[in-house]
Amino acid sequence: MVSGQGGQLQVNNISGYLPGRIVFFLVNAHLAPRPILLTRHGESLHNVRGRIGGDTVLSDAGELYSKKLANFIEKRLKSEKTASVSTHLF
Numbered sequence: 001m002v003s004g005q006g007g008q009l010q011v012n013n014i015s016g017y018l019p020g021r022i023v024f025f026l027v028n029a030h031l032a033p034r035p036i037l038l039t040r041h042g043e044s045l046h047n048v049r050g051r052i053g054g055d056t057v058l059s060d061a062g063e064l065y066s067k068k069l070a071n072f073i074e075k076r077l078k079s080e081k082t083a084s085v086s087t088h089l090f
Contacts, residue, residue, distance in 0.1 A: 037073065042066045
């Protein structure tokens with residue numbers, strides 16, 4: 001977990017190369033106060049079948065997750081002057 005307030009950054013339970021690189025990016029790229037939200041994609045049909053990779057549609061649970069995530073982001077960022085949503089595969 002990464003959280004910051006008042007110029008402080010708190011990092012907990014981070015282990016491994018990729019999580020470490022993400023924290024490094026956040027620490028060095030957070031030039032102006034703004035929220036940064038990280039999330040995984042919703043469950044896909046490949047996930048349900050135990051497959052990794054590929055390009056498939058979301059499962060019913062993945063669709064529900066995406067709708068709840070969109071609602072959360074809309075509420076969370078409502079007061080922000082500017083907001084952007086970026087999707088990246090790590």
